[in-house]
Amino acid sequence: xxxxxxxxxxxxxxxxxxxxxxxxxxxxxxxxxxxxxxxxxxxxxxxxxxxxxxxxxxxxxxxxxxxxxxxxxxxxxxxxxxxxxxxxxxxxxxxxxxxxxxxxxxxxxxxxxxxxxxxxxxxxxxxxxxxxxxxxxxxxxxxxxxxxxxxxxxxxxxxxxxxxxxxxxxxxxxxxxxxxxxxxxxxxxxxxxxxxxxxxxxxxxxxxxxxxxxxxxxxxxxxxxxxxxxxxxxxxxxxxxxxxxxxxxxxxxxxxxxxxxxxxxxxxxxxxxxxxxxxxxxxxxxxxxxxxxxxxxxxxxxxxxxxxxxxxxxxxxxxxxxxxxxxxxxxxxx
Amino acid sequence: xxxxxxxxxxxxxxxxxxxxxxxxxxxxxxxxxxxxxxxxxxxxxxxxxxxxxxxxxxxxxxxxxxxxxxxxxxxxxxxxxxxxxxxxxxxxxxxxxxxxxxxxxxxxxxxxxxxxxxxxxxxxxxxxxxxxxxxxxxxxxxxxxxxxxxxxxxxxxxxxxxxxxxxxxxxxxxxxxxxxxxxxxxxxxxxxxxxxxxxxxxxxxxxxxxxxxxxxxxxxxxxxxxxxxxxxxx
Numbered sequence: 001x002x003x004x005x006x007x008x009x010x011x012x013x014x015x016x017x018x019x020x021x022x023x024x025x026x027x028x029x030x031x032x033x034x035x036x037x038x039x040x041x042x043x044x045x046x047x048x049x050x051x052x053x054x055x056x057x058x059x060x061x062x063x064x065x066x067x068x069x070x071x072x073x074x075x076x077x078x079x080x081x082x083x084x085x086x087x088x089x090x091x092x093x094x095x096x097x098x099x100x101x102x103x104x105x106x107x108x109x110x111x112x113x114x115x116x117x118x119x120x121x122x123x124x125x126x127x128x129x130x131x132x133x134x135x136x137x138x139x140x141x142x143x144x145x146x147x148x149x150x151x152x153x154x155x156x157x158x159x160x161x162x163x164x165x166x167x168x169x170x171x172x173x174x175x176x177x178x179x180x181x182x183x184x185x186x187x188x189x190x191x192x193x194x195x196x197x198x199x200x201x202x203x204x205x206x207x208x209x210x211x212x213x214x215x216x217x218x219x220x221x222x223x224x225x226x227x228x229x230x231x232x233x234x235x236x237x238x239x240x241x242x243x244x245x246x247x248x249x250x251x252x253x254x255x256x257x258x259x260x261x262x263x264x265x266x267x268x269x270x271x272x273x274x275x276x277x278x279x280x281x282x283x284x285x286x287x288x289x290x291x292x293x294x295x296x297x298x299x300x301x302x303x304x305x306x307x308x309x310x311x312x313x314x315x316x317x318x319x320x321x322x323x324x325x326x327x328x329x330x331x332x333x334x
Numbered sequence: 335x336x337x338x339x340x341x342x343x344x345x346x347x348x349x350x351x352x353x354x355x356x357x358x359x360x361x362x363x364x365x366x367x368x369x370x371x372x373x374x375x376x377x378x379x380x381x382x383x384x385x386x387x388x389x390x391x392x393x394x395x396x397x398x399x400x401x402x403x404x405x406x407x408x409x410x411x412x413x414x415x416x417x418x419x420x421x422x423x424x425x426x427x428x429x430x431x432x433x434x435x436x437x438x439x440x441x442x443x444x445x446x447x448x449x450x451x452x453x454x455x456x457x458x459x460x461x462x463x464x465x466x467x468x469x470x471x472x473x474x475x476x477x478x479x480x481x482x483x484x485x486x487x488x489x490x491x492x493x494x495x496x497x498x499x500x501x502x503x504x505x506x507x508x509x510x511x512x513x514x515x516x517x518x519x520x521x522x523x524x525x526x527x528x529x530x531x532x533x534x535x536x537x538x539x540x541x542x543x544x545x546x547x548x549x550x551x552x553x554x555x556x557x558x559x560x561x562x563x564x565x566x567x568x
Contacts, residue, residue, distance in 0.1 A: 206435060213425040213436045220423040223385050224437045225411035225485060 016276075016331045020285045023322075027292045034300055038178030043299045044292065045175065049184040051291020052191025056246025058268035058275075058283050059198060060239020066215040066278025068232050070126060070136045074144035076265025078114050078240040082247030083256035084151055086110035090163050100166045107248050114244020115237045122236040127229065144261065152258040159257025169252075183253055190249050194242060195284050202280060211235060215278060267294075270315055274322045276332025286330060293318045337396075338363045338489055338519045339384070344393030344403075346376075346383045353379045354390070355543040359521070361489065361536075366511065366520040368534035368551070370527065370565060376543040377523040378420055381491045384521075385417050386410045398488065412439060416482025420493035420523070424474045426467030430458055433466050433477055437484035444484055451480045454510045472503035479510065490514065493523045508533055527565055531555055539564045 027047075031040045061075045086106035093102050121143065129135045164170075169183045202208035210231055214221045222228045247260070254260065271290050275282030297314030301307060322330060339361040346354035354376050361367045369377045382388045384395060386407040395403040402410050411417065425433050434444050434451070452459040455476040461469060469477060475495060482490050495511065496504040504526075511520060511533060524530035530537070530551075537554050539547040541564055547554075554560060 206438070209428065209432045209435050213428055213432075216425050216427060217423050219387060219407075220419065220425075221436065222407040223387065223411055223417040223419075224481070225408050225439050226436070227406075227408045 012333070013281075013331070016282070016326075017285075019326065020289065020330055023289055024292065027289075027296055030300075031296055034303070037176045039299065040178075041175040042178035042180050043295050045180050045184065045188070046298075047292035047295035048188045048288065049291065050294055051288040052188050052195075053246055053250050053264065054267050054271050054290055055191055055195060055284060055287035056249070057243050057264045058271040058287055059194070059280070060236075060242050061268055062272045062275065062278055062283040063198075063202075063211070063215075063280060064236055064239050065272065066280075067211060067218065067235055068126070068130075069133055070140065071269075072236075072239070073137060073141040073265065074121070074147065075140075075240070075243050075268060076261035076263070077144040077147040078118060078243040078261075079247035079250075079264050080151065080256070080258065080261035081117065081147065082110040082114050082244030083251035083254075083260065084155065084160070084247075085113040085244070086248030086251055087160050087163060087256050099164055100168075103163075103166050103252075106163070107245060110248035111241045111245040114247075115241030117244075118240025119233055119237040121240075122233045126236070127232075144265070148258050148261055155256075155258075157258060159255050159260075162252050162255045165252045181253075187249055187253070191246075194245075198242075199280065199284070207231075207234070267315065270319050272329075274319055274329055276326075276329030279329070279331035279333075282329060282331030290315050290318065336363075337361060338398060339521065340394075340396045341380070341384060342394050342396075344380075344383055344390045344395060346379055346388050346390050348379070348388055353388075353543055354383060356393075357383075357540060357543065357545045359538050359545060359548075361519050361521050363488075363519050364515060364517070365536060366515045366522055366534045367536040367538065368530040369521065369523045369540055370530060370537050371540035372564075372566065373525070375540040377540050378493055379543075380540065381417070381419075381493055381521070381523060384410075384491060385415065411485075414486060414488040416485070416487035416490045418478045418482050418490065418492040418495070420497060422474045422478040424466040424469065424477050426465065428466055430462050430464055430466060430469070430477055434481055434484050437481045439485040443486070447484050451483055454483075454513060455480055472499050472507075475499060475503075475507060476510075479507075483514070487518060489519045489521065491521050494525060495522070496524065496526050496529045504529060527561070 031043055035043060057075055057079050061072050064070055064072050086109060089109040090102045090106040093105060125139055125143065126136055129139060165183055169186050171182045172179045173182055202212060210221060210226055214228060214231060218228050267290065271286045272283055274290065275286030293314050294311050298308045298311040301310035337360045341357060341359040344354055344357045345352070357376065357380050359367070359369070359380065369380060371377055379388060383390050386405055390403050393403065394401060397413055397415065400413065402413065425436065438444055457473055458476060458480055461473060466474065466477060479492065479495065492511065495507050499507065508529060514520065522530065522534060534551045537548060537551050538545050547560065547564065
């Protein structure tokens with residue numbers, strides 16, 4: 001190891017981290033100004049919980065955008081498909097199957113289903129259109145809409161009642177006097193585990209190196225003898241699988257309903273813009289920031305206006321503030 | 335078939351533009367062939383056409399006994415072709431090590447070739463953990479060539495290796511390329527005629543998308559009229 005080597009993490013990266021850290025600090029301070037300690041803990045955890053769900057949708061979108069130059073506007077629908085396919089698997093298992101088994105099968109099945117549909121979409125629909133990026137955006141948008149309508153037609157507009165959670169996750173615990181659902185802590189854990197796993201995949205494996213190289217110059221990667229189309233398919237598939245896993249992870253808490261995809265898609269796009277488009281680190285950190293902002297604004301407006309109305313507005317305001325400070329997003333270049 | 339690479343009467347379009355209008359190039363094994371010609375003559379496009387990055391509309395390209403025109407770039411590379419583009423295409427966010435790692439075609443390629451690469455470009459050993467984006471122009475050029483050496487390649491296509499480099503570095507680069515030609519064939523695009531004439535055994539002159547003259551470099555050097563006509567100076 002050469003210790004004198006300059007870090008990959010250049011001054012720019014450290015500056016981005018600093019700016020992000022200041023935003024987090026600001027949000028925590030706002031929390032302590034407005035709420036009692038017990039509420040602060042719950043709001044911060046709730047922010048993390050929301051942030052992790054945004055991350056699960058946005059992660060795949062941002063890596064796919066970097067590598068394939070496609071903004072996959074169908075990603076929210078994969079989130080929703082994850083919830084519905086998970087519920088279907090949960091319900092289809094024979095009578096007497098323990099809840100824990102059903103739950104794990106639903107998570108695994110939703111992930112596989114999301115990945116399989118994603119791979120089919122990339123190979124069948126996106127691949128013929130790589131020469132025409134604008135068509136691809138329209139295509140993913142149309143696909144998302146079609147999937148939403150299909151689910152609405154098959155399962156009805158009202159959505160499905162949340163499935164029963166495993167007993168161990170169906171409790172609450174107290175932090176600093178506030179109560180927090182164990183299941184939401186489980187979602188935070190899943191999201192964080194995936195955040196770290198994807199980061200390790202990108203930094204430590206050969207596939208990750210090829211992906212990062214492809215984000216910069218996919219033509220050169222091909223000229224080195226790598227079948228970049230296979231990498232495209234694989235990355236798209238991984239992205240949709242993670243989104244579907246996210247949907248199924250959220251579903252026992254949120255239920256499954258046709259509009260959930262659209263709701264999460266919009267926030268995921270905001271997250272990606274705040275993070276700086278194709279930067280993975282940016283997306284991860286922006287997810288948490290957006291979650292914290294949303295949870296804080298939600299609590300403030302509940303406390304003073306008796307309605308959570310500020311939650312959605314707050315992240316738009318947050319985006320504007322970030323873009324004023326950093327026009328390319330927190331970790332975006334040029 | 336004695337040539338490693340044979341490009342015959344190739345035509346290439348980029349969009350509506352008819353860039354190559356009949357280029358023929360032969361590269362024998364263990365030799366250096368230089369593509370000469372003015373800016374915009376079609377030298378870079380010839381290399382890109384061989385790699386399949388701008389596939390030919392007409393003509394045939396044979397490499398190691400196989401027809402490669404119409405194949406995908408990665409398939410062509412896997413036959414044993416290494417490509418070093420004029421913009422070097424170093425992956426700036428990746429370390430030198432990772433840049434080389436991307437070029438592996440079989441597991442362990444880099445471990446097998448590392449010593450050889452460090453012998454030719456000793457600087458890269460010191461810079462192994464550095465991000466590609468922080469290397470100087472000359473170091474990036476070395477990395478780009480080194481990257482083409484990681485896999486078992488038999489032919490290197492090198493575009494403008496001396497461009498924008500200091501004379502000392504160019505000297506070093508020339509030595510390295512000459513040394514490589516002991517074991518593999520090189521097709522070189524070079525604006526600097528002095529560099530090209532010292533390196534190459536053979537030449538092909540490209541003019542307005544056509545190959546108009548070819549032969550041994552030693553013969554070209556005797557023909558001042560030809561040099562002046564097609565290459566202007568020197």
